[in-house]
Amino acid sequence: MIERIYVLEEADVQQFVGANKVNLITLSNLFPRCRLVLHGNVIKVLAAQPEAERILSALERLEGICVRYNQLTEAQIIEVVKGGDTTSESEEQAPSNTIIYGLHGKPICARGENQKRMVRQFDSCDLTFAIGPAGSGKTFIAICLAVKALKNKQVRRIILSRPAVEAGEKLGFLPGEMKDKLDPYLQPLYDALGELIPAPKLKDLLDTGIIQIAPLAFMRGRTLSDAVVVLDEAQNTTPQQMKMFLTRLGNNGKMIVTGDTTQIDLPRGVKSGLKDATEKLAEVAGISFIRFSKTDIVRHPLVERIVEVYDNADRREIQTYNDTNN
Secondary structure: OEEEEEEOOOOOHHHHHOHHHHHHHHHHHHOOOOEEEEEOOEEEEEEOHHHHHHHHHHHHHHHHHHHHHOOOOHHHHHHHHHOOOOOHHHHHHOOOOEEEEOHHHOEEEOOOHHHHHHHHHHHHOOEEEEEOOOOOOHHHHHHHHHHHHHHOOOOOEEEEEEOOOOOOOOOOOOOOOHHHHHHHHHHHHHHHHHOOOOHHHHHHHHHOOOEEEEEHHHHOOOOEOOEEEEEOOHHHOOHHHHHHHHOOEOOOOEEEEEEOOOOOOOOOOOOOHHHHHHHHOOOOOOEEEEEOOHHHOOOOHHHHHHHHHHHHHHHHHHHHHHHHOO
16 A cells, blocks of 8 residues: 545635545545545545556546536546546536536526627637626626636636725725725625635635735736736726726736726716727727627616616706707
8 A cells, every 4th residue: 555645736625525525435435445634735545556546547637627617526526436528417507608617516607699799709809898887797707707717727817906996985994904995895806706716715816816806006017917807897997097007918918897987986077097998999909899788787687777767867967968058
C-alpha cells in the first residue's frame, strides 16, 4: 500500500466531498481496498499502486465535473469509476441556450434574443455595451459570461466595477474601513456571483484577487490584461470616467459595460458617460452595442408594466416642455 495525495485546486471542497463527506464515502465504497482521508483541500489516498492511480485519475475527472456543473452526484461518481459518459445526463437535461451552471447544477440560460445576442457578441467582440431597462438581465448575463471565461481558463481574473453614486438619497457617514464603506454600492455584484459560485470558493477567489470588486475610481492607472472586466451602472459615469475606464483594456482582455440611460443619478447638468460613449463609439469596429427594451425584462411581470408607465410619463413631460418652449 502506498500514499498519494490529490489537491483540490479549483472545486469548492464542501461541494466536492458532499454533506457529511458522502461523496468520499461513495468513492471509498467503489474502491473497498483503499482509504481516503481529507485534510483541508487535500485528499490523501492510501491504496495499492494500480488502484491509487485509478483513484487519482477519478478524482481529477470528478473535480472537473464539479467545477463545470457546480455539483457532484453519486451517479456521476459511479459513471466516472466505471469509465462512462458523465456529462450526458446534465447536458441532455440542460436547455440548448445554457451559458453556465449555477449553484446545485442549475442551468443558467440566455432568455430572449438580446441576451442570446449578448452571449454571441461576447465571443466575437472585446468590448460590449449592454444598454436597457432594469430587470432585463444585462448585469447577470455579463457576470455569467465572466465566470464562464474564468472557469474555461480563457482569462486569469474577473474585475467587476461600479461608480459609487448614491441613487437619489444621501447615505451620510458609513462606519468601518474602506471596504465597509464601499460594499453597499457593490452588493448587487456580490449577489450575482453568489448565485454562480459556492460561498467558500467565492471567498477564496476574492481573497486571492482572482475576482476583484472595486469602485470605478480605483481603476485609474491600471492595465487590465487577461481579464473580463464588467462595468455596471455605467449611466452614472461622467465622460471622463468612461474614457478612463475603457482605456484600461489590456491584452487578452474583454470588457462588458452595462447601464440604463433612464436611471441617471448624476448631478443635474452632468452628461452621462454611457450616453457620451454610445454617441462617440457607435462606428468603431470591434465594439458591440446591444439595446434591451422593456420586452426583455425577466423580473416580476409588474416590473415591465412599471417601466412602461414611467417611460410614458417621461415622454409626456418632454412633450409638454417642448410645447411650452416652442
